[in-house]
Amino acid sequence: MAHSDACLKCTICIAACPVYRKDGEFPGPKALGPEWHRRHLAGTGDLMDHVDDCTFCQLCEGACPVGVPVAHLIAEHKAAALPKQTWPMRVRDTVLTHPEWVARAPVLTRATALVPISRWLKLSTRSQRPSVRKAPRLSRSSRRAAVGGGRPRVALFVDCFDRGFDTEAMLAAQALMEVFGFEVHQVPRTSQCCGAAAYASGRVAQARRQAGAMEQAIRGELRGDEVALITLNATCQGTIGEEWSKFLGLNDLPVPVIPFHVFALQHAPAGFWSTVAAANVDPGSWTWTHTTCRGRRRGDGALFQLARRAGMDQVEPLDLECCGAAGSYAFKAEHAETAHDIGQPAAAQIHGRPGVIWVDSGTCAVHLEQLAGRTARHPAYWLWQAWLTSQSASATPPAPAGHGEPRDGGS
Amino acid sequence: MRVVVVGQGPAGLLTADWAHRLGAEVFVAAAADGSLALWSGAWDFRSFADSGEVVRDPWQWWDLHGRQRGVAWNREDWVRWWTRWRDTWSAAGIPLAAGAELPSHNRWTPTAVGRLRPVFVCPAWQWAADEPEPVIWVGLEGLADTPIALASARYHALTGMTATGVCLPRPDAWVPHWSGLAWSVYVDSEPGRQWLTEALTRALRDHAGTSPVLMPQMLGQDGCETLIGQLEAALGRPVREYALLPPAVGGIRIRDRWKRALKRRGVTWVSGTVGAVRKEGVQFRDTGELLPADAVVLATGGILGGGLWLSAAGELFNTGTGEMVPWSGRMEDLARAGIGTEGPAYRAVGRVVGGFDSDRDGDSGAVNLYTVASAMEALFGERTAGEGWQHSEEGP
Ligand code: SF4
Ligand code: SF4
Numbered sequence: 001m002a003h004s005d006a007c008l009k010c011t012i013c014i015a016a017c018p019v020y021r022k023d024g025e026f027p028g029p030k031a032l033g034p035e036w037h038r039r040h041l042a043g044t045g046d047l048m049d050h051v052d053d054c055t056f057c058q059l060c061e062g063a064c065p066v067g068v069p070v071a072h073l074i075a076e077h078k079a080a081a082l083p084k085q086t087w088p089m090r091v092r093d094t095v096l097t098h099p100e101w102v103a104r105a106p107v108l109t110r111a112t113a114l115v116p117i118s119r120w121l122k123l124s125t126r127s128q129r130p131s132v133r134k135a136p137r138l139s140r141s142s143r144r145a146a147v148g149g150g151r152p153r154v155a156l157f158v159d160c161f162d163r164g165f166d167t168e169a170m171l172a173a174q175a176l177m178e179v180f181g182f183e184v185h186q187v188p189r190t191s192q193c194c195g196a197a198a199y200a201s202g203r204v205a206q207a208r209r210q211a212g213a214m215e216q217a218i219r220g221e222l223r224g225d226e227v228a229l230i231t232l233n234a235t236c237q238g239t240i241g242e243e244w245s246k247f248l249g250l251n252d253l254p255v256p257v258i259p260f261h262v263f264a265l266q267h268a269p270a271g272f273w274s275t276v277a278a279a280n281v282d283p284g285s286w287t288w289t290h291t292t293c294r295g296r297r298r299g300d301g302a303l304f305q306l307a308r309r310a311g312m313d314q315v316e317p318l319d320l321e322c323c324g325a326a327g328s329y330a331f332k333a334e335h336a337e338t339a340h341d342i343g344q345p346a347a348a349q350i351h352g353r354p355g356v357i358w359v360d361s362g363t364c365a366v367h368l369e370q371l372a373g374r375t376a377r378h379p380a381y382w383l384w385q386a387w388l389t390s391q392s393a394s395a396t397p398p399a400p401a402g403h404g405e406p407r408d409g410g411s
Numbered sequence: 412m413r414v415v416v417v418g419q420g421p422a423g424l425l426t427a428d429w430a431h432r433l434g435a436e437v438f439v440a441a442a443a444d445g446s447l448a449l450w451s452g453a454w455d456f457r458s459f460a461d462s463g464e465v466v467r468d469p470w471q472w473w474d475l476h477g478r479q480r481g482v483a484w485n486r487e488d489w490v491r492w493w494t495r496w497r498d499t500w501s502a503a504g505i506p507l508a509a510g511a512e513l514p515s516h517n518r519w520t521p522t523a524v525g526r527l528r529p530v531f532v533c534p535a536w537q538w539a540a541d542e543p544e545p546v547i548w549v550g551l552e553g554l555a556d557t558p559i560a561l562a563s564a565r566y567h568a569l570t571g572m573t574a575t576g577v578c579l580p581r582p583d584a585w586v587p588h589w590s591g592l593a594w595s596v597y598v599d600s601e602p603g604r605q606w607l608t609e610a611l612t613r614a615l616r617d618h619a620g621t622s623p624v625l626m627p628q629m630l631g632q633d634g635c636e637t638l639i640g641q642l643e644a645a646l647g648r649p650v651r652e653y654a655l656l657p658p659a660v661g662g663i664r665i666r667d668r669w670k671r672a673l674k675r676r677g678v679t680w681v682s683g684t685v686g687a688v689r690k691e692g693v694q695f696r697d698t699g700e701l702l703p704a705d706a707v708v709l710a711t712g713g714i715l716g717g718g719l720w721l722s723a724a725g726e727l728f729n730t731g732t733g734e735m736v737p738w739s740g741r742m743e744d745l746a747r748a749g750i751g752t753e754g755p756a757y758r759a760v761g762r763v764v765g766g767f768d769s770d771r772d773g774d775s776g777a778v779n780l781y782t783v784a785s786a787m788e789a790l791f792g793e794r795t796a797g798e799g800w801q802h803s804e805e806g807p
Contacts, residue, residue, distance in 0.1 A: 301679030
């Protein structure tokens, strides 16, 4: 990895780490990443306790002034520590690092509601499980393009979470982009994982295999004229857009990979925003936006701009760098407490005020909803609701229609 | 107007804040975190004269020497912009020490090893005084940055004032790797707060008087003002901090509060390394994406902050644009090297403008204030004079 030995010991990564700032036993990114790695290369790198307590949020890496791949060095450290895992944990992590299996049969998560099973697998009994939100059929008239003319094409990436648990958000994104004037097709057809979950758990070789299979599937399904591959999950966005080429040995895809909300800000026509804003869907209510830790690799504030542009009444970012969910992290029993401590400030911030949360990852939405007691969904879902309201206000009766559900799984 | 600020250290955040107050749509483009987490939060205006002697009145120093350094302000200008900076921090929830509304001279603040250094203004949590006074100097067992015997002896030797050294035994929760930041996490928790209150009360039981208690900078993060208030009530004395080595809890408090306030006001962050600055915006090196802008402000820091890069061949480059920067080639000039306040497609603020040696002279606060205010005047003209200025933004 480039720059792995560039650490200046400045400590800026430590000041960025959400786990270090909640858990007194956590040695922090500098010690677990570059310092361990130097010893490891010298053959004196003993495995350190608590390396698995790292959420792989990558905030340390984003903060480092000299580009040390801090979090990815920690992932190697985790990989070296894998043989120390007990076998129930191995079983558990095998399932958690194959979200593509869960996406095919989301009903499986119900089994883990049985406390003895969860206990044995060291699954958290505290962290809420996602519920399945299956899309209703979409009306054709509500999806009419707001602009005419030839329609450029985009591919919409179907991530495991949305495939398994939130086809509503997936179809909302598809319908919105059609309204923006694009032809949309979903990739990949079959349930696959980009490798994010395995990488976060230190299963680097497995991540490489999963990513390779996913890359093949996507390449095979791209038609060659797409202007972008659109993602709904910040973690998959970061994995496909950045880690595949930088850390997993894959070539960049032939299209730019762009989060849905960024695409919407760039490509939705002005008329769309004015129509939605005029509908004034949430008078007196709050919209909290949260850019997930992995989303921050691109920056912070675009979700806030999206909610404002859509005319939401009062918009406020959550004061969190990371909510603590971190993919499957919060579902592991040994991490439940830290995950909840990290996200807890959201509850204090929201306290007593009505409103909803817009967040660019499904697992973070589940976690925030539990902590803050407010409905948390993907921005595509909220934007689509606002658009539907604006359309019913304009009194055109929607005609029934239905296509576009993911072809694999989804129920 | 759409303004892109490159960099998120103190000069970058100040630029973002003020450009937003003046009505711009503001984007902060940054490749990494800024320097705030390395700094206790004390603002120097001019601590040392060129001779190395301590400056008592920085306003006067700038009156006398500013023009030679290319600083065209008179006292009225300084005070106007100073007041705006102070209000900006206060709106972001960063409290200044009492008496700091409009300081007239440098005060003294301690280092972790018992030296005193001049400082113009500190946040409310840090100890600073007009004249040295007797103090209780507290260290923590297990925090190597607080060599208590050395620090209290040196303070006494330098000032003639008593410094009663007190070392608090470590709590059960302590772990050998704890930095000041980890200690602050602990005392933010209820058991930690209780431990600290009891340990301090016990340690000071036999010490009469009301002299201030100087604690290492670890008195919590967002809860720090509450904790200090509780400790003062329990001890019947003022409680303040002295700065430690990084990660610096004071700068982290400032960073977190300031960024939160800016995000709530709608300032947008875009991550990435800027590789080119053009009239139409900044271009990121990795992705080639263009972030459009009507104006670009480089707040990338000097050679130490990473805004300049010295190649092995001794050539100096502007890391924000990739352009070569002319310089004398003499190492002693390196700290003062910079890119000037203006380039073909940007303004520059903070140390990267060059001509200042803030580490030696202790003037980074003044340099930031002057360069950021000048950029605002260049970009917004008359609006900076009064009407266009918004003071009313709510804090966090
Ligand atoms: S990836 Fe996140 S949790 Fe892990 S060390 Fe870095 S900042 Fe901390
Ligand atoms: S931020 Fe980077 S250079 Fe600084 S201590 Fe961490 S890894 Fe090292």
